[in-house]
Amino acid sequence: MSEIDKSLLKIVTDETKVGTTTVEKVIALLDEGNTVPFIARYRKEVTGGLDEVKIKSIQDKWNYAVNLSERKQEVLRIIEEQGKLTKELENDIKSATQLQRVEDLYRPYKQKRRTRATIAKEKGLEPFALIVWSQEKDIDLHEEAKQYLSEEHELHTIEDVLQGMNDIIAEWISDDAKYRDYIRDITFKRGLIQSEVKKQEDDEKGIYEMYYSYSEAVRSLVSHRILALNRGEKEKILKVQIEPPVDQITSYLEKQTIKNNINEQINNSLKMAVEDSYKRLIQPSIEREIRNELTEKAESQAIEVFSVNLKNLLLQPPLKGKVVLGVDPAFRTGCKLAVVDETGKVHHIGVIYPTAPKNDVKGAEKVVLQLIEQFNVELIAIGNGTASRETEQFISDVIRNKELDLPYIIVNEAGASVYSASPLAREEFPDLQVEERSAVSIARRVQDPLAELVKIDPKSIGVGQYQHDVSQKELSGSLSFVVETAVNQVGVNVNTASSSLLQYVSGLSKTVANNMVKQRNEEGKFTNRKQLKKIPRLGAKTYEQAIGFLRIPDGDTVLDRTPIHPESYDQTKNLLQMLGYTENDIGSEKLQEDLNNIDKKATAEKLEIGLPTLEDIMEALGKPGRDPRDDFPQPLLKKNVMNMEDLKSGMELQGTVRNVVDFGVFVDIGVKQDGLVHISKMSKQFVKHPMDIASVGDVVTVWVDQVDVQKGRIALTMVGNDDK
Incomplete structure (x- = not known):
């Protein structure tokens, strides 16, 4: 590796806390065109078993x-062309590990638009x-200034000359990277963020009431408050600004700028330049930088929360068969109905009117009972x-009145209407109305949440916080990765998967996914993996x-039913042969038992494969059709219903976590409104983040803390009476 490459490698190693050799190997794998899921699953020996998140982190940090390296080279070139590149400056730029530091060092040499200083x-x-x-020089400032009076340059008075001189010095102070570093640091550590109301009448629901007159240390601001302040400011309801420690900053700048006290006129002039430089040039710029940095961190946190919630939602166990x-x-418009069989095929579409304004409860009951009996x-x-x-x-009334042994489930339908009106849904169900497609989507979400949810833009699934206030590009990238x-x-069944699902498979593009579905529709089901090599646009690397x-x-x-890669088929067959089995024995209890008793290290050496690959093969042979989602909590099925008015303080309930945010979790307890368990009510111990305690889809036990029927608010606690 060249010198520059080693320095880049060190940045990634320091940021990710992964060993240099491993980072180097991961980057090499990525450069060869391998995808993150492929590396995580099938190159564990090379990466030391890093998961997708860690590999993606290495990829992002490397990029x-x-x-950063390319920007450094550009900056060095520009400064050198100006003939102003000193050895010290070159070393400072080369050793910078942040783009912000490079830009600060470049600032004095940057081609500026016409400023007051450039005009002077x-x-x-x-x-x-x-x-x-x-x-x-111990000079008389006013006498010296007289030499620069000029009608041509519109310097008519001594004040004009002094003002121009002040403008130049103010910009020099502003451009000093060392000063900016100090001011940025002290503003972050000692500054306050303050907000006040601008247009209270525009905040009809009082959403921003707590921020009408608000002040908090910049360093202690949590992400959801940053995003709330940003939104209030964007909606022109709040005025938000940072109040820096001005006296401390100006005192520092004066000490740095005024080197001696030989001349009071010069000292006073420099003090004026310092004050002007800070207030006019540095403070607004530093405030923007800190606000941007706070926003970036808050957005990263919000995106992380959304991503984790989305992953847990996608991995909810399917209710198969x-x-x-x-x-x-x-x-x-009535309740739309869709009967869907075990494979997701639609058998019936209908509508009933059990709710207002028609209230046709009897007619609706008759239809529902008929469908239950007709389609089992x-x-x-x-x-x-x-x-x-x-x-x-x-x-619930139908089930109870007719004494049916039939559960129901409440499904989070966020995004169902988006899907139903999409070109994809129209293509899938051209003869159905939008609401009818939505009923099908709701039914299928229970059968296989992952297969159905991939058809929807992840941003529409509704398991985030402030998702509309963050960088949409960053959010989309993160959610697509999830x-x-x-x-x-x-894993994906090639004979049932939609194109929407297939295009998320490692290496597959939308075009290849569509080609796969097209070939399946024209020629029938695939019977072995080798047939997929014939799919148009699916080359050798994509196949791998x-x-x-x-x-x-x-x-x-x-x-072909297992997650074992064809590149390991020979070793897998050799393993089976060593143990006295054939492929037909895969999944049997006897094979599982014998696999548990082998010497893994010796077997891996004999088969000439790595230990992680052997362990993955063994797991697949023991449980060939295993679905990793089965390890997650099963969805909560219900047979009765409660109203908000039924809730009493201290009541114990079971509910499903619908959303996790920075300040707590929202739990569906079977009434109209989800209840909030505030972070302070999640455990007796200190909770750093709600995600440490609960995930989307978890079935949790909660107790009712407070109920406000009028405002539709339910406060819950996860700390029971016995635990308090």
Whole structure:
């Protein structure tokens, strides 16, 4: 590696806390065109078993380091062309580890738009500014200034000359990287962020009430407050600014600038330049930088929260093999119904009107009972949108009155309407209305959340905080990575997967995914993995990256049902032969037992494969059709309904975590409004972040703390009476 490459490598190593050799190997794998999921799953020996998140972090940090290096080279070139590159400056730029530091060092040499200082220099005042700045001559400032009076340059008075000199020195002070470093640091450590109300009448619901007259130390601001302040400012309801320690900063600048006290006139002039430089040039710039930095960190946190929530939502266990009646609740337009069989195929579409204004409860009950009997419905899935609780009450009454042994589930339908109106949904169900497609989506979300949710823009799934206030590009990139990771962890059945699902498989593009579905529709089901090599645009590298994540559950060979990569098929067959088994024994208890008793290290050496690969093969042979989602909590099924008025303080309930945010978790306890468990009520011990305690999809035990029926607010606690 060249010298520059080693310095980049050190930046990535320091940032990720991963060994230099491993980082180097990961970067090499990425440069060869390998995807993050492929490296995480099938190159564990090379990476030491790093997961997708760590590998993605190395990739991101490396890209940043490369961009940093390129910017350094550009800055060095420009300064050198100006003939101003000293050895000290060159070393400072080369050793910088942040783009901000490089830009600070470059600032004095940057081609500026016309500023007050550049105009003063054009008028010939730079020599005068240098005399004052150097403080080497004991001069009479006003007498010296007279020499620069000029009708041509519109320097009519001594004050004009002094002002121009001041402008030049103020810009020199502002451009000093050392000063800016100090001011940025002290403003962050000692500054206050303050907000006041601008247009209270525009804040009808009092959303920003706590920020009408608010002050907090910059260093202690948490991410959700930063984003709330930003939004209030953007909506012109709040005025937000940073109050820096001005006296401390100006005192520091004066000490740095005034080198001796030989001349009171010069000292006073420099003090004026310091004050002007800070207030006019440095303070607004530093405030912008700190606000931007706070926003970036807050956005990163919000995106991280959204990403973790989304991953847990996507990995919710599917309720396989059930006939589901999906219900999309509504008032005036009626509740749309969709009966979906075990494979997700739609068998019936209908509508009932059990809610206001029609209130046709008897007619609706007759339709629902008929569908349950005709299609052997095993589960009812009700969307949680408008009229959800009224519809749930109706379904619960039907189950109770007819003594049916039939559970129902409330499904988070966020994004279902977005999907239903999308070109994808129109293509999938051209003969259905938007609401009817939504009912199908609700039913299918229960059967296989991952397969259905990938059809929706992740930003519309509704498990984040302030997702509309963050960088949409960063959010989209992060959420796409989460979906890709989840899809590849679970694996995909090539004979049932939609194009939407297939395009998230490692290495597959939208075009290849569409080609795969097209070939399947034209030529029938795939029976082995090798057939996929014939898919148009699916080349050798793409095949290598994707094939381990593509499964054929009912194909010619059992190995094609597993996450074992074809590159390891020979070693897998040798392992089976060593133990006296054939492929037909895969998944048997006897094989599992014998696999548990082998000497892994010796076996790996004999098969000439790494230990992690052997362990993955062993797991796949023991449980060939294992779904990693089965390890997550099962969804909460219900048979009765409660109203908000039924809730009493201290009541114990079970609920499903719907969303995790910085300040707590929202839990669906089966009433109209989700309840909030504030972070302070999640445990007896200190909780750093709610994610340390709960995840989206978790079924948790909670107790009612307070209920405000009028405001529709429910406060819950996860600390029971016995634990208090």
